[in-house]
Amino acid sequence: MEKIIKLNQKNLAEIAKRISCPTYNRSNIKTGIVHVGIGGFHRAHEAFYTDALLHDDSIKDWGICGVALLEFDTKIYNTLKEQNGLYTLIIKELDGTLTKRVIGSIVECLYAPENPTTVIEKMASPEVKIITLTITEGGYNYNEATRGFDFENPQIHYDLEHPESPKTIFGYLTQALKLRKERGLLGVTIQSCDNIQGNGHMAKKMLLSYVQKAEPELVAWIETNVSFPNSMVDRITPATAALDIEKLKETSGVDDAWPVVCEPFKQWVIEDDFSTDRPAWETVGAQFVEDVVPYEKMKLSLLNAGHTVLGIIGALMGYDTIDESVHNPHINAFLKKYMDIEVTPTLGQLEGVDLESYKQSLLQRFGNINIKDQIDRICSESSAKFPIFVLPTVTTNLKEKGSIDFASLVIAAWAIYSLGKDENGKVLIIKDAMKATLNEKSIAASKYNPEAFLEIETIFGKLKDAPTFVSTYTTAYKNILKNGIEKCVIDLNNKY
Incomplete structure (x- = not known):
């Protein structure tokens, strides 16, 4: 059996002799995207498309900073940090074979509960053009009965009272957008990748509901400078099992504490409505349309x-x-x-x-x-x-x-x-x-x-x-x- 190699940047050249790895120089990639919610689906989907894009050597501005927003996300944050943002994507083909590939597009990782200010500053950074979200359907704080924002949520109460150290995505986005406005920076695109019809509309409606109460003078600036494209995302991504981790070790000799498994099918349909620049994801299989x-x-x-x-x-x-x-x-x-x-x-x-x-x-x-x-x-x-x-x-x-x-x-x-x-x-x-x-x-x-x-x-x-x-x-x-x-x-x- 081959010697087991721990997945990290230092060992990447050695691992590349065994399975497909990034061929681009990750240290040259700038962060153009902040992604909140670095779970399995993001890593099988947006990070996968972005990794494919970065293999074009002329593209250096679209690295991802992955943000672990919740205390629940401690384990994934620690894992990715130890592995320098690297992880293995294991595609389970219909015939039972496994296609394995190390993904390198997550070039930074931040843990929001530990240092909210760092996350807010990163979202407000001039080089960041897009903030993407996989925060689950429940993360939008939508009340089906009132068809509006749920202001009864205790975490929302907390964010309104402690704007500098928020707990929810709405608190973070509000403070980051406030900084962008105060610093005279360009707007940003906030792109939902969650399973909600009109996910861009939902993100905009819920954020503006919160901002109206938290920072009312910011509403007009957001309306003018921030876009919220709708998107449709699709790739079945089951939870990683201990068996998947062991099988990767056995078949490739790679020790990855949290690989991602998924099906071969993938789809990403995106409304072409971006505030500033956007990655050319269409060159690696995504589809940009007028109406999603x-x-x-x-x-x-x-x-x-x-x-x-x-x-x-x-x-x-x-x-x-x-x-x-x-x-x-x-x-x-x-x-x-x-x-x-x-x-x-x-x-x-x-x-x-x-x-x-x-x-x-x-x-x-x-x-x-x-x-x-x-x-x-x-x-x-x-x-x-x-x-x-x-x-x-x-x-x-x-x-x-x-x-x-x-x-x-x-x-x-x-x-x-x-x-x-x-x-x-x-x-x-x-x-x-x-x-x-x-x-x-x-x-x-x-x-x-x-x-x-x-x-x-x-x-x-x-x-x-x-x-x-x-x-x-x-x-x-x-x-x-x-x-x-x-x-x-x-x-x-x-x-x-």
Whole structure:
């Protein structure tokens, strides 16, 4: 067996004899992008595209400074710092082979809780042209009931009272933009890479809501000098397992404390609306368009919602991974019918998209047995995902008098999932900012009042006042308790 080499800049030349590594001189790369949220998805997506771009030796201005925003991010920050920002991307091909590549585009790392001022100064630096975000759907602090910014969040209270040492992205961005304005610097582009329809619009709306209260005199400057392009991002990136780390050591002799695994498919569609310069990501596979909305809606309603469907139903049946769930023929047929009957009619015209082919490709991607995407990861933060991925389809179909049977069954299954056990009595790992509320309402629902779960207005808005939905959901809920989720799935498949 080959000698094990620790991944870092010093050992890069040696590692390059074994796997693909950056050929550009990383010490010559300037930071043009600050990215907040240096988890797996960013490292499989934006950092991957940027690394490909930097292999053009004429490009030196688009290195990434990765910011770990939360105390929870300590481990990833320490890992990347020790590895000089380097990590291995392991692409799990459909045939089971592994394509391995060391990514070098993250040239700086900062840990916000340790030194907020350094992060604010970096965001305000003249060489930084773009601030990108992967802060999860829940990170935008959006209240579904009020359709606005959640000022009740204790961390927002904290940021308003301690502007120099913020905890949230809104506190950081506000202070950095304030410095740019005071110093007479150019504006900046704030680019969301999260799974939210109109993610640029959402970032702008939420930030301006906060700024209006925190620094009202800054609003006009932001409106004039900061752009918020929408984007659609796509690459399935499961959590890295201990086995992935060991396999990398065994097959390549590389000791990487936190590699990233992903599928071969990747997509990035970006609205071409940047305040100043931007990287030529289109030369390495990204697509710049005038309007991202149709692409976003398709992806959120089919891929992201599809993941949620497979996750919630699969979790109740005792499956651990998404591929196990989609290889159950009844769940597979259920998802296909959900996409065809309930989602497709809501999507409108999609120029240049073969929708049937796209839906078929999703089932293949979900079924990649080498990815092993954990169901507890897919179901995490469902309280932020359902309002974005599933409920818009329900709302549209209620308006258009279309089917809501499939979505209602999934929502009822989520209410039962939130009790914390699968149908075999095994405890479910539920990771959700609203876990306590979900559990409380799911217990109330189980006590002969299924509608209690729909009372969480921040998630469901006014859906509890829609009689057709409440009736369909309640029937589905009772049927799951009586017959089990698989029989309900089969019965609904047979109905259509």
